[in-house]
Amino acid sequence: MLTGVHILLSYTCLYQCDHCFLHCSPGSQGTFTLAQLTRLLDQAAELTTVRRISIEGGEPFLFYPTMLRGIEYAHKLGFEVEVISNGYWAQDSEDAKVWLEPLVQAGLTILNVSDDEFHHGDATPSPAKAALQAAQELQMQNHAFRIDPPCVTEASAQGREKGAPIVGGDVRFRGRAVDKLTGGLPLTDWQSFGQCPDEDFAAPGRVHIDALGFVHLCQGICIGNVWERPLTEIMAAYVPEEHPICGPLLRGGPAALAQEHGLDREHGLDREHGFAQGYVDACHLCYLTRKALRASFPEQLAPPQTYGE
Numbered sequence: 001m002l003t004g005v006h007i008l009l010s011y012t013c014l015y016q017c018d019h020c021f022l023h024c025s026p027g028s029q030g031t032f033t034l035a036q037l038t039r040l041l042d043q044a045a046e047l048t049t050v051r052r053i054s055i056e057g058g059e060p061f062l063f064y065p066t067m068l069r070g071i072e073y074a075h076k077l078g079f080e081v082e083v084i085s086n087g088y089w090a091q092d093s094e095d096a097k098v099w100l101e102p103l104v105q106a107g108l109t110i111l112n113v114s115d116d117e118f119h120h121g122d123a124t125p126s127p128a129k130a131a132l133q134a135a136q137e138l139q140m141q142n143h144a145f146r147i148d149p150p151c152v153t154e155a156s157a158q159g160r161e162k163g164a165p166i167v168g169g170d171v172r173f174r175g176r177a178v179d180k181l182t183g184g185l186p187l188t189d190w191q192s193f194g195q196c197p198d199e200d201f202a203a204p205g206r207v208h209i210d211a212l213g214f215v216h217l218c219q220g221i222c223i224g225n226v227w228e229r230p231l232t233e234i235m236a237a238y239v240p241e242e243h244p245i246c247g248p249l250l251r252g253g254p255a256a257l258a259q260e261h262g263l264d265r266e267h268g269l270d271r272e273h274g275f276a277q278g279y280v281d282a283c284h285l286c287y288l289t290r291k292a293l294r295a296s297f298p299e300q301l302a303p304p305q306t307y308g309e
């Protein structure tokens with residue numbers, strides 16, 4: 001049952017982080033207008049199962065007036081509202097409160113802030129900490145999101161030889177992380193990745209929706225477009241097993257996705273698409289497989305900016 005809608009308010013961000021799933025950057029296009037935002041919130045309300053709206057990006061505070069009105073409207077419709085930000089706007093906690101107070105009055109109750117070196121380098125104290133302190137003082141729920149850089153460790157892991165090197169840290173190797181962060185890391189045979197580690201394709205509990213209207217189950221895997229038909233119809237029409245991308249992922253993870261679409265020739269190699277001998281994690285294989293399939297499934301594997309195009 002769908003209980004959460006994550007609104008990608010914009011693909012634009014003031015940063016261009018190496019680990020970003022969505023290839024966000026200052027030049028990325030695709031931002032909600034206020035009219036689109038209210039239209040989407042009305043669609044979410046029609047579902048009657050959605051409880052929480054999460055506003056994220058890109059960086060939503062770059063579009064503060066739209067975000068503010070969106071929070072107000074979502075609150076009026078009865079949703080719990082959270083925002084996910086990198087906290088760049090927090091010079092110190094007193095200034096941060098000035099940014100947050102109107103949002104709290106509009107109905108925002110949860111602030112999540114990315115607080116790691118990908119976003120803020122070695123700035124001390126990080127703007128994220130000031131933002132979180134302000135949220136604390138305003139008695140909002142607040143959480144720090146931290147992604148640790150990849151590191152190589154020796155450990156036993158399910159299905160791997162005990163003592164074999166594996167990759168630690170929290171980075172999922174999809175989006176820009178594939179180009180920027182996979183170099184030098186230990187690789188594992190494609191057939192090992194028989195399960196998606198994160199998403200429930202059988203019964204999704206949340207979706208991400210961008211300004212172009214795409215409804216994503218994982219970033220870049222889409223089941224419809226809300227500017228073409230309403231979210232109620234998209235969710236009702238979703239049959240996981242019949243979806244050309246979600247179906248294989250459900251049956252056997254990224255390995256099945258590659259295999260069912262014929263990309264498993266020669267030990268997972270498809271040299272035309274630059275496939276490697278092995279992959280750092282399941283998302284690495286999944287992302288490269290999807291990128292190779294983009295031309296065949298332009299509606300399901302979209303929009304282009306999530307594939308760095």
Ligand code: SF4
Nearest residue numbers: 196198218282283286
């Ligand atoms: S395996 Fe694929 S679908 Fe699953 S979380 Fe990773 S990128 Fe997303």
